[in-house]
Amino acid sequence: MNIEIKHVTKVIKKTKVIDNVNFTFEGGKIYGLSGKNGCGKTMLMRLISGLIYPTDGEIVIDGKILGKDCSFPESIGLLIENPAFLDEYTAYENLKMLNGIGGKKIDKEGIAQLLNSVGLDPLDNRKYYKFSLGMRQRLGIAAAIMGEPDIILLDEPINAIDAEGVSDIRDLIRGLRDEGRVIIIACHDKEEMEYMADEIIYLKSGKIVKGDEV
Numbered sequence: 152m153n154i155e156i157k158h159v160t161k162v163i164k165k166t167k168v169i170d171n172v173n174f175t176f177e178g179g180k181i182y183g184l185s186g187k188n189g190c191g192k193t194m195l196m197r198l199i200s201g202l203i204y205p206t207d208g209e210i211v212i213d214g215k216i217l218g219k220d221c222s223f224p225e226s227i228g229l230l231i232e233n234p235a236f237l238d239e240y241t242a243y244e245n246l247k248m249l250n251g252i253g254g255k256k257i258d259k260e261g262i263a264q265l266l267n268s269v270g271l272d273p274l275d276n277r278k279y280y281k282f283s284l285g286m287r288q289r290l291g292i293a294a295a296i297m298g299e300p301d302i303i304l305l306d307e308p309i310n311a312i313d314a315e316g317v318s319d320i321r322d323l324i325r326g327l328r329d330e331g332r333v334i335i336i337a338c339h340d341k342e343e344m345e346y347m348a349d350e351i352i353y354l355k356s357g358k359i360v361k362g363d364e365v
Contacts, residue, residue, distance in 0.1 A: 152178035152213060152301045152333050154199060159208035161194060161357075168194045170357040171208070176333050178301070181324060183348030184337040191357040192337040193231060196304045199335070200229050212302075226254055228300035230308060234291040238280035242266055242290050243273050246297060254298020262297075268323055269293045270316050284311035292320060296327060303327060306337045321347055 154176040161169040169191050176182055184192040197203050198210060201223035210217040212224050236245045246262050257265070263273035269289040282290070288311050295303055305324075309317045324347065328334050338344045344351060353362050 152331065154302065154333060155209075155211040156195075156199075157209045157211065159198060159205045159210060161198060161203065162206040168357050169198065169205070172357070172359055174352065174359060176335060178331045178333050179328060180349045181328050181334045181336060181347060183344040183351040184335065184354060185341065185344050185351050185362075186354035188339075190354040192354055193306055194357070195354070196229070196231055196306060196335065196337060199302070200224065200227060200231070200304055202231075224302050226298075226301040227304070228254060228295035228297065228302070229304040229306075230291045230295040231304060231306045234287075234294060236279045236287075236290065236294075239278050241276055241278060242271050242282075242286075242293075243275075245279060245290065246293060249294055249297065251298065254300040257298060265293050265297055270319055285313060285316065288312055289316070289320075292323075296323075299330075299332075301332055303332055303334045305335070307339065308336060309338070309340075309343065317343075 156172050156174045159169055159172045160167055172195065184195060186192055198205060201217055204218040215221045240248065243262060243266060246265065250256050250262065266273040269292050271286065271289050292305065292308055295305060309320060312320060324334060336348060353360050355364060
């Protein structure tokens with residue numbers, strides 16, 4: 152599995168939010184996107200996911216051009232901005248509803264194991280609207296990795312999660328990396344990024360730059 156970003160530019164309202172980016176993401180690595188707010192981290196994730204298409208350039212996923220050969224990556228999970236869950240559903244019910252979208256469908260036991268892996272109780276009957284911010288974030292991560300997708304995009308995955316939970320999420324993400332997946336994480340915490348990522352990509356004004364230029 153690899154993702155090739157070839158001379159990708161995205162223009163929104165006459166502004167280049169991504170500017171001639173070239174990079175290749177390979178399976179079996181955790182990539183970190185680092186930079187100040189508005190540098191293009193989330194926009195690059197949206198481009199890779201197929202939520203938007205480049206103004207110029209190509210995104211090629213295992214030989215298929217996004218937007219030409221396929222509308223979306225065939226196997227992808229993502230946590231970008233605020234995930235959409237149903238307020239009146241439990242964590243288990245929300246995952247059951249999403250099961251099979253973007254990855255392989257899993258059975259009831261698989262959903263329960265997935266919730267346990269992110270620190271949520273599959274038997275918890277609380278509705279989503281009663282969840283704390285940390286619980287919502289954990290559920291978002293569970294939804295992103297459900298069905299073992301080949302590509303996993305996580306935007307600020309450890310927001311609102313306690314220290315013990317952060318350690319568990321790190322271990323979970325590293326385990327997915329070791330299975331050969333492409334994992335791309337955006338995080339504003341530089342120390343956490345350096346600790347978690349195998350390779351860090353620094354962005355400034357939509358361009359890839361050296362770390363000391365951010």
